[in-house]
Amino acid sequence: MEKTVFVSQDDPKVANLTSSSVRPEANYVEVDHVSIGYRSRKTGIYKDAVVDLSFDIRRGEFVVIIGTSGCGKTTFLEAVAGLTPVSKGQIRLGGKPIRGPGPERSLVFQSPSLFPWRNVRDNVLFALQAQHKLNSETRQRADDLLDLVGLKGVMDSFPHELSGGMKQRVNLARALVTRPELLLLDEPFGALDAQTRGVMQHELVNVWQAADLGEARNALFITHDVEEAVYLADRILVFSKAPASLAADISIDLPRPRLPEHKRSSEYILYQDRVLNELYTASGGASSGLEPAPKGVSQ
């Protein structure tokens, strides 16, 4: 896109090229008829995990993907991360097809996956070190981020001295420290108890809304939890049961900043009910292994 800026629009060849290559700037991620599958190592049989998925994500959107267990959410997220290749179609990021991991993307892993031989600060610094971005300014930023997620006091502690929630905070800080344009989160709070989970959601929203931490950034967040999805999302994508395809696309028009106490308000509950209904339909009724209705709805 950029290179067309420097050439004359009068040249017919260039004009042609320009019109075909310029996309609406607002579309940051383009998922274009994507299928992803695995070949079994034992039998060699190929099985789709994601089938013919198509949607776009605009710049600055916080998108939450929700779907039943095993439907292919992780598979899709890893394809966006560049860890898994797509078998059909294309995922584009700012117009360029994804070929592998890149510094503009960060992944918050489902399990914290910290390096046990590094203390908290050095775990966060690893992301900078790997991208040769380690300097006094980024070091300061790492410290600020750890402060922001409430880990100021344990920066010199080792992972085995931390609780699960603290580890997940480090995981989050490590992903944010490189100022990613696109933050990918795979059920980051899935293993936490309900209370810690609530605190962490709030912190993520805070970090997300913290002005100094970035411009218009994108997030792609995976969860099982309907309440969590509505609380965090600008937009919720409901995946069908395996192999995953897009079952519903719901915009969440709730104002920000969002606060934990809003979760019980009627607007939130309405959205939660709607997402839950879509989820039931998408997974083919209640007998498909879906969890019982989450707390927010049953009360």
Added chain:
Amino acid sequence: MSIAPPDERFSVDNTEGEPMEPAWMTWGRSHSKVVYGTFGVAVVLIAWQLTAWLGLVNVTISSDPIRIIRAEISLFSSGQIWGPLGATAQEVGWGMLITLVISIPLGLILGRVTALYDMTEPIINVLNSVPYVLFLPVIIFWFGIGEESRILLVIWAATMPLIINTTAGVRNLNPDYLRVAKMCCAGRWTFYRSVLFPATLPYILTGVRLSIARALVGAIVAEFFLSGGGLGYFVQTATSNFDMDSAMAGIFIMAVAAVVLTRLIGRMERNFTHWSQG
């Protein structure tokens, strides 16, 4: 560089209401292993000394602890032992240094590159199974009877366990670490240095411990055959001169060196890899 893990052996549960005991008893309880170990050694030494005093054994053939101590004093005060000790230390030192420099990078690479691993695994297994002493005549034939041959045997003895352990460690790498490295766009050098090496360090240090034990044996065996000096040669000549006290003194020095080295590695294992237990 790191927070040492709390050493449990030093913490004693002093539950309320229990009668206080003298400090030495507390120490003895928490160090019972050391206490028993020292006791065992003392029993053997005293028994040995007693049999010598009672004339049950011939001290010119068996020596006895007190005579060994005397020999030790004269060896060190006359400076006679420094030559052999230095020679052995030099062989083991150079041999281990070269072993570390070769085996650790090689082990890391072999563990990562499956094709190389499959290619070399049978060879390494064979080389590790054949007693390395068997290669000594060949080494002498190729490299003569100089110090190089002795160092070479040390390397030959020490290198296989370290390669095998390092490779095993790499192949056991937690796949999560690999994904984190990939996701952070770590280059190859960063990956090897800052992820693979530290993740494998517990295995590497175990390998080093095995390696040192074999290096010491390799050095002594080489000295037996390539009579050029060193503790092995010293013990051998002392024995053939019927100077059993000096021979035993040499063996004792070797034993102390082996224990110190093993302890040193053990300490490194605890300090550098405290995270792998917790």
